[in-house]
Structure formats: structure tokens, C-alpha cells
Amino acid sequence: MVCEIELFEKPHLNNAVLIEGLPGIGFIANIATLHLIRKLKAARFAEIHCSSFQDLAVTTETGGARFPSNELYYYRNSAGGRDLIFWYGNTQALTTFGQYELCGRILDVCSELGCRLLISLGGFRQDEVREPPQLFCAGTDSATLQQVMGLGARVMVGQIYGIAGLLIGLGRIRGVKGFSLLVETLGRGPDVNGAWHALAALAKYLELDVDLSGLEAAEEETRKMLESFGLLKSVVEEKKKEEQRFRWSI
DSSP states (O other), X not given: OOEEEEESOOOOOSSOEEEEEOSOXXXXXXXXXXXXXXXXXXXXXXXXEETTSOSOOEEOTTSOEEOOOEEEEEEOOTTSSOOEEEEEESOOOSXXXXXXXXXXXXXXXXXXXXXXXXXXXXXXXXXXXXXXXXXXXEESSHXXXXXXXXXXXXXXXXXXXXXXXXXXXXXXXXXXXXXXEEEEEOOSSOOHHHXXXXXXXXXXHHTOOOOOTTHHHHHHHHHHHHHHTTSSOOHHHXXXXXXXXXXXXX
């Protein structure tokens, strides 16, 4: 197995938009996408397993096991707007080959569903963050870029690592328009404020009526997931570590 996608359903969608929400800097994409999935009651239609994911399982209190995975959800816009596809998961691939394989397979599925616009979310790490945090963007073409800049975003100059950048690059090669929307963040842990500003801009762009309250629930779920997979140290562990440093400094 390199990258296996299990489809539970093949939904018929109207001019769908893919929104990427995998772990990254500040876990902004994770929080924002999970919030949208919950608020819009999006339906899960695919599960993705990849040999480039982490080689572990996390046991549950009931004796079960959770594995690194990605999922696809869909939302039909009853208001007549564009339908949405959400790409959510608890990991990215750990190798360059795996990232390209994973991204390519997702694009295959979404293309079959008529998806013609890609949006990746993420954080832009900064030593200091203003309030409100600044938005940054990069796009596949000048017209798309101008639309996103109309939201108040500045052009991102530099490199966008991981799926957030790769998705837009591969999309352009395939003739699919898209953009990456990044929010400046300290990047030290799940950034719920950054996720809120990413969602506010995204909702405005898509003309999507969605409740942005209660974002803390998505942040807490993201934090617990990251801790269980060893991607984030728990508050208790950090406190013990700080106490240990204090003892040795006396």
C-alpha cells in the first residue's frame, strides 16, 4: 500500500471547492476545517491511508486503536452556492514522495467530483503577531490572487512548505485554480485566534453563512488529537518539565 482511498460514497456536487485542513503551523487549517465540518454537518465520504503516515497506533480507553489517517467530507450548499469538499486529517505524509502521492490521489478524487477550485489554509510563523493578525496569500493565477488580496491579504513572499503549498502547485499543473491563505501566528501550539481570522476571510470569499462562535471546541479536540499522536506535549507534561528546570536552578 502506498496511498489507499476508501470511498463510502461518490456524491454529486455543484462546482465544488476543496478546502484543505491538515496539521501545520499553528494548526490553523486543522481547527478551521474541523469547525466547518461540525457547523455545516458535512458528511464523510472517504478515508485515506498511506504508507508514508506515522507507523503507530494510539490506543483508546475502550481498548480500541486509532491510526494516522485523512478523511474527505462534503457539504451541499442549500443556498445555491458552491458545494464544498473538506480534506481533514491528523497527519501529513512524512516523506516527500508520500506528500506528492497523497496530494495527487486527493486531486484525482476531487477532479472526478468536478472540483475546479482549491483552497489551502495554514499559518505563517512570526516572532511577533499583530492584532488582528495579517493574512498572506499565494495563488495559481493573477486573477485568483487579486480576488484573495481583496480580502485584505498580502502577497506571500517566500516558501510554503507541506501540503498547503504543494496542493496549489500541483493544482496549477493540472489546470485547476486555487490559492493558499495563511495567517501570521507564533506557531507554538493550536492558534484559535488565527483560525478564526482564516475562517472569517474564507467565509467572506465563499459567501458562506457559517457561525464562527464556539471555535474553542475545535481547538480543544485538535489539541487532544495532537497530544495523543505525540505531535504536541500536554499541558501537564510541560508543567512537570518547567518544575524540573526550576528545581535544578535553586
